[in-house]
Amino acid sequence: QQPVQSPQAVILREGEDAVINCSSSKALYSVHWYRQKHGEAPVFLMILLKGGEQKGHEKISASFNEKKQQSSLYLTASQLSYSGTYFCGTGLIAGGTSYGKLTFGQGTILTVHP
Amino acid sequence: EPEVTQTPSHQVTQMGQEVILRCVPISNHLYFYWYRQILGQKVEFLVSFYNNEISEKSEIFDDQFSVERPDGSNFTLKIRSTKLEDSAMYFCASTDHLGVDEQFFGPGTRLTVL
Numbered sequence: 001q002q003p004v005q006s007p008q009a010v011i012l013r014e015g016e017d018a019v020i021n022c023s024s025s026k027a028l029y030s031v032h033w034y035r036q037k038h039g040e041a042p043v044f045l046m047i048l049l050k051g052g053e054q055k056g057h058e059k060i061s062a063s064f065n066e067k068k069q070q071s072s073l074y075l076t077a078s079q080l081s082y083s084g085t086y087f088c089g090t091g092l093i094a095g096g097t098s099y100g101k102l103t104f105g106q107g108t109i110l111t112v113h114p
Numbered sequence: 115e116p117e118v119t120q121t122p123s124h125q126v127t128q129m130g131q132e133v134i135l136r137c138v139p140i141s142n143h144l145y146f147y148w149y150r151q152i153l154g155q156k157v158e159f160l161v162s163f164y165n166n167e168i169s170e171k172s173e174i175f176d177d178q179f180s181v182e183r184p185d186g187s188n189f190t191l192k193i194r195s196t197k198l199e200d201s202a203m204y205f206c207a208s209t210d211h212l213g214v215d216e217q218f219f220g221p222g223t224r225l226t227v228l
Contacts (some may be wrong), residue, residue, distance in 0.1 A: 002156075032217065041205055041219040042157060049214060087157060089217075100145050100212045101170050104157040 001026060003090045005105035012078045012112045020073040020108045022088030030091035031071040032102060033062055037084045045073070045086075078112045085109050116140040118220035120206050126226045130195050135223045137189045137206030146189045147207040147217065148181065150174070157205065163189065196227045 003024045010018050022031060030049050034042035046055050048064035048071055056062055060082075062073045075082055089102035119138045127133050139146050148160040161171045163181055178194045189208075193200055203224050207217040 030214070034219075041221050044216040044218070047214070047216060089157070100209060100217070101147070101159045101162055101172075102149075102157075102217060103159060106156045 002103055003028075003088055003105040005086075005088060005108050007108060008106070009109040010111070012082075012110070014080060014112055014114055015077050016112075018075045018078060018110060020075075020086050020088075020110075022071045022073070022090070022105055024069050024090055026092075027068045028071075028090045028092065029068075031062075031064055032089040032091065033071075033073050034087045034089060035082075035084045036087065036107075042087060075110070078110075080112050080114065083110055083112045116218075118206055118208055118218050120204075120220040120223050122223060123221065124224045124226070126228065127196055129198060129227055133193050133196055133225065135191045135193075135204050135206075135225070137191070137220055138187055139189055139206065139208035140210070140218055141187070143208035143210045143218075145169075145209050145212055146183070147209075148191045149205045149207060149219075150202040151205065151222075152202045160191070160204075193225075196225075198227050201225055201227045 003022050006021045032047045033045040036042045046062055051066045051068045054063045059076050064071045085107040087104045087107050089104045121136045146163040149157050151157045159172050161175045162169045180192045182190050203222045205222045206220040209215050209217045
């Protein structure tokens with residue numbers, strides 16, 4: 001089942017902050033965040049595995065809620081290089097019925113202007 | 115730094131023709147994936163491959179698709195009789211730790227079916 005991302009698009013000025021959300025109706029095993037620039041492959045940002053986990057550094061970080069049904073990506077003091085499409089990829093059960101397949105959200109287009 | 119490579123970067127073919135997309139995953143990885151991305155849309159899972167066999171496939175991955183790991187390093191996706199709607203970017207990915215680690219994406223092959 002596809003996770004739902006919000007918002008669909010964000011426009012920022014350099015230095016502004018943004019939050020991108022990724023929600024699922026089912027508890028997830030993992031959330032993977034990727035950024036994709038136009039015409040390029042997705043680039044891995046981070047993975048979250050545990051309910052209540054927070055990860056990342058000062059500028060780009062993410063959280064995974066206790067129920068493991070929502071993750072948020074936080075972009076702080078945005079830079080021009082942050083522009084791109086952000087995807088969350090969600091994993092269900094490792095082993096068993098799933099071999100690491102990621103189901104991606106529809107993406108959030110982030111545009112940072114000078 | 116190890117990386118996933120894909121060839122060709124761009125393939126143009128006529129409808130009904132067979133195409134083979136090639137990938138060289140990172141050498142010590144065990145789990146391999148193909149994803150596709152139609153222009154402007156999200157990344158979609160096609161198939162996962164482990165221990166020389168398909169471990170999971172999506173509804174998109176019908177009888178016209180097949181995958182192989184012919185020689186222990188290459189990982190190929192064959193489309194037997196291409197359709198216009200197969201036009202997309204195809205990404206190969208690999209990982210060494212199922213579900214808990216980054217999936218490394220290759221740069222992609224842009225397939226154009228005329």
